[in-house]
Amino acid sequence: MMANPPGTLLFDLDGTLVDSAGDLSGSLDTLMAEKDLSPIGIATGRQLIGHGIANLVRNALKLRGESEDEGDIAIDLARFMDIYASRLTRLTRPYPGVVETLEVLKSQGWSMGVCTNKREKFATSIVEDLGLSRFFEVVSGPDTFGVGKPDPRQLSEMVKAAGGRHPALFVGDSEVDVAAAKAAGMPVIALTYGYSKIPLDTLAPDALLSSFGDVPQAISEIMSKSR
Structure with a gap:
């Protein structure tokens, strides 16, 4: 003591x-695939982690040249949350x-x-x-x-x-x-x-x-x- x-x-x-990083990056890649965008990958995903999920999704989409329209980002964020919720501790x-x-x-x-x-x-x-x-x-x-x-x-x-x-x-x-x-x-x-x-x-x-x-x-x- x-x-x-x-x-x-x-x-x-x-x-x-x-x-x-594996589950967060994997969830990002699922979202990117659904939007017909190239994957983020775990190396880049690691660099995006640390400022909350909203910033994670926003910055990943920005890397893929997606619009920063707040309405669109809100939809993508909600979808990411659903994806991530299904695999929180897979990796x-x-x-x-x-x-x-x-x-x-x-x-x-x-x-x-x-x-x-x-x-x-x-x-x-x-x-x-x-x-x-x-x-x-x-x-x-x-x-x-x-x-x-x-x-x-x-x-x-x-x-x-x-x-x-x-x-x-x-x-x-x-x-x-x-x-x-x-x-x-x-x-x-x-x-x-x-x-x-x-x-x-x-x-x-x-x-x-x-x-x-x-x-x-x-x-x-x-x-x-x-x-």
């Missing part, structure tokens, strides 16, 4: 806890070390939650399907509190929903995650294997890791500096 009573740990989902899996590390953190007494820009119902289904729900008090998307990252209110509302225990730390993989945590006044641990669009070291997170298994040690070091 940690010397001081632990508080709240919040985690991003895609690119942090789970690799969802999506936790990253190496995630389950074992969450077990350690849970045993230390941390309250934990998932804070993602994926819709809450999708995030909750993924967490449940992959056997991760036992670790988390709450799962939120941008539709849960009416705000999404990088708006810091999603994180502050999550801390309250998870029991209001402080200190609170955030673990993510992208520039959106770092920005949200900094705006919320939370220490942030950034993981380099995810879907960031820019080099994370340029954003000065409190810790920069290449392995999820290193998260507990990073938390201990951050906590010791704050005492």
Whole structure:
């Protein structure tokens, strides 16, 4: 156990806890095929992930030269949601070390939650399907509190929903995650294997890791500096 009573740990989902690129890219490719457009593919799909499903679909269509008419995009977005809902965890899996590390953190007494820009119902289904729900008090998307990252209110509302225990730390993989945590006044641990669009070291997170298994040690070091 940690010397001081632990508080709240919040985690991003895609690119942090789970690799969802296969199912997101596969859903995009199904949508493209239905529209007689060339596939996006997983490599490009990975580059588009991280700013919510609406931006994912919008940017994929833009790559294929599709009109940005809001009415058309709304129809395509609704269709994408139906496609994705049918295959949320066909290929999506936790990253190496995630389950074992969450077990350690849970045993230390941390309250934990998932804070993602994926819709809450999708995030909750993924967490449940992959056997991760036992670790988390709450799962939120941008539709849960009416705000999404990088708006810091999603994180502050999550801390309250998870029991209001402080200190609170955030673990993510992208520039959106770092920005949200900094705006919320939370220490942030950034993981380099995810879907960031820019080099994370340029954003000065409190810790920069290449392995999820290193998260507990990073938390201990951050906590010791704050005492």
